[in-house]
Amino acid sequence: MILGAILDCGLSLDLLTAELAKLPLQGYRISAQPATRGVITGTQVTVALENSSKQHRILKDILNLIEKSTLSDNTKHKSALIFSRLAEAESKVHRIPVDKVHFHEVGAVDAIVDIVGTVIGLELLGIETLFSSPLPTGSGTVETEHGIIPIPAPATLELIASSKAPIRPSAPPDMGELVTPTGAAIVTTLASFDSPTFTLERIGYGVGTRETAAIPNVLPLWIGQMTKNERPLLLLETNIDDMSSELYGYVMERLFDRGALDVWFTPIQMKKNRPAVMLSVLSSPEAEGQMIETILRETSTLGVRVQRMERYECERETVQLDTSLGRVMVKVKRFNSKRIGLSPEFEDCRRLAEEHDLPLQDVYRIVTAEASAQLLKD
Numbered sequence: 228m229i230l231g232a233i234l235d236c237g238l239s240l241d242l243l244t245a246e247l248a249k250l251p252l253q254g255y256r257i258s259a260q261p262a263t264r265g266v267i268t269g270t271q272v273t274v275a276l277e278n279s280s281k282q283h284r285i286l287k288d289i290l291n292l293i294e295k296s297t298l299s300d301n302t303k304h305k306s307a308l309i310f311s312r313l314a315e316a317e318s319k320v321h322r323i324p325v326d327k328v329h330f331h332e333v334g335a336v337d338a339i340v341d342i343v344g345t346v347i348g349l350e351l352l353g354i355e356t357l358f359s360s361p362l363p364t365g366s367g368t369v370e371t372e373h374g375i376i377p378i379p380a381p382a383t384l385e386l387i388a389s390s391k392a393p394i395r396p397s398a399p400p401d402m403g404e405l406v407t408p409t410g411a412a413i414v415t416t417l418a419s420f421d422s423p424t425f426t427l428e429r430i431g432y433g434v435g436t437r438e439t440a441a442i443p444n445v446l447p448l449w450i451g452q453m454t455k456n457e458r459p460l461l462l463l464e465t466n467i468d469d470m471s472s473e474l475y476g477y478v479m480e481r482l483f484d485r486g487a488l489d490v491w492f493t494p495i496q497m498k499k500n501r502p503a504v505m506l507s508v509l510s511s512p513e514a515e516g517q518m519i520e521t522i523l524r525e526t527s528t529l530g531v532r533v534q535r536m537e538r539y540e541c542e543r544e545t546v547q548l549d550t551s552l553g554r555v556m557v558k559v560k561r562f563n564s565k566r567i568g569l570s571p572e573f574e575d576c577r578r579l580a581e582e583h584d585l586p587l588q589d590v591y592r593i594v595t596a597e598a599s600a601q602l603l604k605d
Contacts, residue, residue: 269432
């Protein structure tokens with residue numbers, strides 16, 4: 228349904244299919260067609276398998292498959308993070324080690340396409356920040372390879388609880404499953420749960436396979452531009468003078484995985500003239516608990532300072548342009564709706580530099596000049 232909403236917002240199925248082909252994954256065919264539920268018409272995505280038998284994979288198999296692909300580093304990172312969180316949830320529910328979790332339905336080809344395809348689609352649409360309304364709980368039971376289980380499924384509940392995502396109880400009885408473990412993993416990993424003020428530009432609907440009597444079985448995706456330049460943020464800091472330097476890189480990775488907006492280290496001098504490091508983390512208010520927990524768990528510090536502040540931000544838009552060297556994604560910087568700068572994506576420029584055997588700085592210069600010429604009319 229998420230993929231359907233992305234395509235309904237205007238993403239080309241051919242472009243999505245071309246990107247998915249970068250995965251070393253065979254035995255499926257993806258299609259999209261208009262469909263109606265109630266009075267709402269949207270796009271329904273179907274992943275047809277050539278082999279009906281379900282492949283059971285462990286986390287290592289899926290991470291290797293993603294890593295071997297030629298997808299962008301951003302897509303690899305986010306896709307791997309979603310599957311890792313899903314494995315952790317299944318591990319806790321079944322009380323087995325993470326590396327022993329068999330994904331069953333989730334590890335099947337169609338679910339890999341769902342998760343990786345969603346990350347690809349959001350990137351191609353230029354969506355930089357994702358927000359979600361509270362997740363509906365659904366009601367009743369669902370039949371799985373583990374037998375009949377209550378709704379929400381245990382893995383879904385674990386993902387919701389671990390991310391502290393808000394929920395909305397579903398009033399009508401026997402609503403069925405409204406959020407699957409796969410959907411919960413995607414949304415709780417990529418989205419935050421607040422209500423931003425923004426200018427609505429596009430609306431898409433992803434259509435589900437089930438017919439529901441109470442409400443249309445569709446998932447809406449709203450795309451727009453943030454209307455406020457200021458954004459509330461938190462600055463979390465702590466001074467550390469008794470931790471091995473080998474650990475700092477891992478701490479930074481964990482903080483970014485948990486949703487940090489930026490992480491940096493500053494050399495400082497502490498009492499008794501000890502050289503030390505000040506760890507600084509920029510975070511959204513919603514992620515405060517996760518940031519503090521990560522810092523206290525992964526470092527030797529005994530406390531964390533928190534400052535509440537506001538940051539003024541330029542409007543950002545990601546567009547795909549055709550240049551003389553090839554297709555490239557470009558981030559466009561705007562203030563008060565006026566373009567004041569642009570920046571080509573590094574991974575695209577590196578790829579073009581390798582394809583044309585050119586210095587990377589020359590590729591940046593050519594792409595920036597051509598992108599500026601194309602976007603002057605804006």
